[in-house]
Amino acid sequence: MLQSETGFRLLKGHLDRAAQAALVEAVLARVDRSPLFTPAMPRTGRKMSVRMTNFGPLGWVTDKDRGYRYQAAHPVTGEAWPNLPQALFDLWEAVSGWPDPPEACLVNWYGPGARLGQHIDADEDAKFAPVVSVSLGDSAKFRLGGPTPKGPTTSLTLDSGDVVVLAGPARRFRHGVDRIYPGTSTLLPPGWRPGRINLTLRRVTKGQ
Numbered sequence: 001m002l003q004s005e006t007g008f009r010l011l012k013g014h015l016d017r018a019a020q021a022a023l024v025e026a027v028l029a030r031v032d033r034s035p036l037f038t039p040a041m042p043r044t045g046r047k048m049s050v051r052m053t054n055f056g057p058l059g060w061v062t063d064k065d066r067g068y069r070y071q072a073a074h075p076v077t078g079e080a081w082p083n084l085p086q087a088l089f090d091l092w093e094a095v096s097g098w099p100d101p102p103e104a105c106l107v108n109w110y111g112p113g114a115r116l117g118q119h120i121d122a123d124e125d126a127k128f129a130p131v132v133s134v135s136l137g138d139s140a141k142f143r144l145g146g147p148t149p150k151g152p153t154t155s156l157t158l159d160s161g162d163v164v165v166l167a168g169p170a171r172r173f174r175h176g177v178d179r180i181y182p183g184t185s186t187l188l189p190p191g192w193r194p195g196r197i198n199l200t201l202r203r204v205t206k207g208q
């Protein structure tokens with residue numbers, strides 16, 4: 001099926017409710033020190049509806065003038081990103097099949113009405129390393145295409161606790177989030193829901 005040939009693996013309900021709650025606590029404690037920022041598209045400066053922050057030595061950022069990139073400092077506070085929660089190192093080790101640890105965890109927060117347009121993740125020098133994604137909070141409609149800008153797409157629902165592993169060819173597949181389904185989870189605390197948090201663990205540098 002889709003999963004094994006392409007390197008796309010959806011681990012439905014990989015994290016139980018207790019693991020999700022512990023992860024949310026670790027994430028929100030770090031977001032306190034490293035607040036969500038509003039990313040802007042290169043050149044147009046158009047603001048994205050998803051809000052972001054990062055954990056780990058490198059974080060993904062974008063703005064009008066400098067575009068998409070990884071950097072060591074938060075674009076607003078200028079501080080280093082917080083460290084990765086141990087649970088995310090453990091998850092990466094359990095599911096990624098990659099020998100080196102993740103260097104970046106992009107944290108995406110979707111409020112009601114937020115979406116993420118179809119795109120391919122290609123800003124990492126480590127272009128063969130997998131990406132591991134964790135969904136927390138409200139469910140989302142995720143749409144996965146293929147390696148080219150056109151062609152058919154498949155819609156999937158990502159629920160809280162789901163983990164997606166993108167390895168091999170799927171690592172370069174077009175994808176996006178069409179919408180979230182507000183009120184489908186009670187995991188996130190008041191102020192964060194309705195809403196969805198997605199964590200993506202990534203290798204950025206090629207290393208030696």
Ligand code: MD5
Binds near residue numbers: 116164198
């Ligand atoms: C999300 N995040 O749910 C989505 C999907 C992103 C992003 O797309 O870049 O932050 S996470 C699943 C994902 C990540 C990277 C590659 C692929 C899927 N893929 O090739 O299908 O916030």
Ligand code: FE
Binds near residue numbers: 120121175
């Ligand atoms: Fe992506």
